[in-house]
Amino acid sequence: xxxxxxxxxxxxxxxxxxxxxxxxxxxxxxxxxxxxxxxxxxxxxxxxxxxxxxxxxxxxxxxxxxxxxxxxxxxxxxxxxxxxxxxxxxxxxxxxxxxxxxxxxxxxxxxxxxxxxxxxxxxxxxxxxxxxxxxxxxxxxxxxxxxxxxxxxxxxxxxxxxxxxxxxxxxxxxxxxxxxxxxxxxxxxxxxxxxxxxxxxxxxxxxxxxxxxxxxxxxxxxxxxxxxxxxxxxxxxxxxxxxxxxxxxxxxxxxxxxxxxxxxxxxxxxxxxxxxxxxxxxxxxxxxxxxxxxxxxxxxxxxxxxxxxxxxxxxxxxxxxxxxxxxxxxxxxxxx
Amino acid sequence: xxxxxxxxxxxxxxxxxxxxxxxxxxxxxxxxxxxxxxxxxxxxxxxxxxxxxxxxxxxxxxxxxxxxxxxxxxxxxxxxxxxxxxxxxxxxxxxxxxxxxxxxxxxxxxxxxxxxxxxxxxxxxxxxxxxxxxxxxxxxxxxxxxxxxxxxxxxxxxxxxxxxxxxxxxxxxxxxxxxxxxxxxxxxxxxxxxxxxxxxxxxxxxxxxxxxxxxxxxxxxxxxxxxxxxxxxxxxxxxxxxxxxxxxxxxxxxxxxxxxxxxxxxxxxxxxxxxxxxxxxxxxxxxxxxxxxxxxxxxxxxxxxxxxxxxxxxxxxxxxxxxxxxxxxxxxxxxxxxxxxxxxxxxxxxxxxxxxxxxxxxxxxxxxxxxxxxxxxxxxxxxxxxxxxxxxxxxxxxxxxxxxxxxxxxxxxxxxxxxxxxxxxx
Numbered sequence: 104x105x106x107x108x109x110x111x112x113x114x115x116x117x118x119x120x121x122x123x124x125x126x127x128x129x130x131x132x133x134x135x136x137x138x139x140x141x142x143x144x145x146x147x148x149x150x151x152x153x154x155x156x157x158x159x160x161x162x163x164x165x166x167x168x169x170x171x172x173x174x175x176x177x178x179x180x181x182x183x184x185x186x187x188x189x190x191x192x193x194x195x196x197x198x199x200x201x202x203x204x205x206x207x208x209x210x211x212x213x214x215x216x217x218x219x220x221x222x223x224x225x226x227x228x229x230x231x232x233x234x235x236x237x238x239x240x241x242x243x244x245x246x247x248x249x250x251x252x253x254x255x256x257x258x259x260x261x262x263x264x265x266x267x268x269x270x271x272x273x274x275x276x277x278x279x280x281x282x283x284x285x286x287x288x289x290x291x292x293x294x295x296x297x298x299x300x301x302x303x304x305x306x307x308x309x310x311x312x313x314x315x316x317x318x319x320x321x322x323x324x325x326x327x328x329x330x331x332x333x334x335x336x337x338x339x340x341x342x343x344x345x346x347x348x349x350x351x352x353x354x355x356x357x358x359x360x361x362x363x364x365x366x367x368x369x370x371x372x373x374x375x376x377x378x379x380x381x382x383x384x385x386x387x388x389x390x391x392x393x394x395x396x397x398x399x400x401x402x403x404x405x406x407x408x409x410x411x412x413x414x415x416x417x418x419x420x421x422x423x424x425x426x427x428x429x430x431x432x433x434x435x436x437x438x439x
Numbered sequence: 440x441x442x443x444x445x446x447x448x449x450x451x452x453x454x455x456x457x458x459x460x461x462x463x464x465x466x467x468x469x470x471x472x473x474x475x476x477x478x479x480x481x482x483x484x485x486x487x488x489x490x491x492x493x494x495x496x497x498x499x500x501x502x503x504x505x506x507x508x509x510x511x512x513x514x515x516x517x518x519x520x521x522x523x524x525x526x527x528x529x530x531x532x533x534x535x536x537x538x539x540x541x542x543x544x545x546x547x548x549x550x551x552x553x554x555x556x557x558x559x560x561x562x563x564x565x566x567x568x569x570x571x572x573x574x575x576x577x578x579x580x581x582x583x584x585x586x587x588x589x590x591x592x593x594x595x596x597x598x599x600x601x602x603x604x605x606x607x608x609x610x611x612x613x614x615x616x617x618x619x620x621x622x623x624x625x626x627x628x629x630x631x632x633x634x635x636x637x638x639x640x641x642x643x644x645x646x647x648x649x650x651x652x653x654x655x656x657x658x659x660x661x662x663x664x665x666x667x668x669x670x671x672x673x674x675x676x677x678x679x680x681x682x683x684x685x686x687x688x689x690x691x692x693x694x695x696x697x698x699x700x701x702x703x704x705x706x707x708x709x710x711x712x713x714x715x716x717x718x719x720x721x722x723x724x725x726x727x728x729x730x731x732x733x734x735x736x737x738x739x740x741x742x743x744x745x746x747x748x749x750x751x752x753x754x755x756x757x758x759x760x761x762x763x764x765x766x767x768x769x770x771x772x773x774x775x776x777x778x779x780x781x782x783x784x785x786x787x788x789x790x791x792x793x794x795x796x797x798x799x800x801x802x803x804x805x806x807x808x809x810x811x812x813x814x815x816x817x818x819x820x821x822x823x824x825x826x827x828x829x830x831x832x833x834x835x836x837x838x839x840x841x842x843x844x845x846x847x848x849x850x851x852x853x854x855x856x857x858x859x860x861x862x863x864x865x
Contacts, residue, residue, distance in 0.1 A: 148559070148562045151562075154555070155551055155552065248641070249641070251643065255643075256646070257575070257644070258575045258579070258599050259550055259580070261576075261579035261580075261582075276562065276584060350551075351554045352550075352554070353553075353579045353580040355549065357548050397543070397544045398543065401515075401544035402512070404544065
């Protein structure tokens, strides 16, 4: 995947656990699968909400690929998500009804949007990069608003009614089909992404984040690899977008908004950037917390969510995900 | 929040006792005995009502989705105010059933969240009715759930015409852009304006307003000399005003979403000398909500707007409504069209519950309110059996100063206006 000399895998960062035991690769996806199945059985009335969490988790993981692993500063990631959502939605309205094809199309659209975005924002660094990313998402938002014949503008693109999955499983009121589909996609994505971030290419990207000059000195290319990672991130974000279009049936301008980009970044920081499970934890905790607090007090819940964020950022600067590492260090070391 | 069902029993018991006391011959000697028997009766009645309540009347839940936090929270609170006022006026019972309203926050357009909230309300909270919803995309996302969930949906705000076509179980008690804009174009012609410039915000409702005004005005023989679409978030209207001035229009029809831009728009209109040049500003009532009028100050006087509700509407129903708003702890200054939409929405829900006897029967519920008519705080209204949208008067109002406050004074009424948007679409 990375035809670059000077394998940086030879100098992994301290604490990087790539022990080469084949089974280990599958621990996290298995845990997610078990938790997902338990959630399905224990809370059969909450599946629509869980599906929304999974979509958020996919999107935050996609953001983590560029922010956490590559150190790219972006507040415009919703462009990739929105591209996927609108692509799936528009194709469905035009008559393509197979949900898996629609989601795949969303993913492809995400890749395209990722490549285009990368070409623009990777030219800058730091604050200018952040500003560019905001400009890109605002432009995309306005474009989607202007093209209301295709996108439905601010009324949203409605009338998306995909057929059954594999021609067998209809999307039902309880959201069972949608949830299982989302969970399977999440697990598959997790398996793939864990391989990618531990591959030489993934480690090279981490190297770029930590010290681009050094990577350049040992002969690695910066721009090309970042663009590649951005495209991969687009595939995941587009997947999440396509999934939401298929399961919600409406795509709104919020899917290409600055707010959605910023919210994803908040979730990522909450969970801990730079690890996939940090992204996962952040999305689950933030969305879940928001959901339950808002149900208890629909008027003042934002205060509570704000307090949680401040508390976590002050007490655990590396995010909630760092709790796990901290616990592991406390436990007596068992098997390697 | 009306979560406790118990107090509803108490007034019922008191009423029954009250009747007995009056009908009893109250003699001095028998007073002690009477007091004692009253006490027994109170206890007995309370028990009877409580047991009866448990046995026959289950609580009917209604899920209300609206912007309860964030920049649009005024309108979410208006939903709650309107519903609270209705409950305070008509009691917690519809027929023999207690009604409980459950509120959920959705602070902006977010269809995915709207769908999962609605799904949760139907599946988990077992609501029999859904209501509220401020933004169109959110309503669109809820619509596909209704038939499978057997849940009627009373739309209390979202104003795009096509929503009611998305499900046979949607009934709207708010308004549409077309409904309010067509009378604006008519009144412009009646007042003798021939050349009009249109300036609208460049998003869904703005384009609806533009289309509605242009079609009606041109059909009536007027000329639209230019049509300007302004970015939604801009507050710099100088260039727009220059263009309108140079175009030589008699009047401007404008639509912007309520908020800081409307204020800037009106200021720019005056600062650029358009008002002084005798150009009339026409809008829909969205631009001149009562809470914003003091900010316009004297500059706002004379703006003509068309809308279905004005807080200063003179009718006993409106007075009673505003009195109840005060009684439930609301401020009359905060009352907007959303509160009236919710008040009438609650009326429709009560009628549906009465018609179905508390059973989950969406067909019967919706059929029961088709053609239903009543006197709302906004005036006489009815539910169009074809479109399930509310037919209502649209008032032509002029901003005037009344004492120290500013009001939308009604100067003309277009009676029984349908939703022109759906008529055009057919």
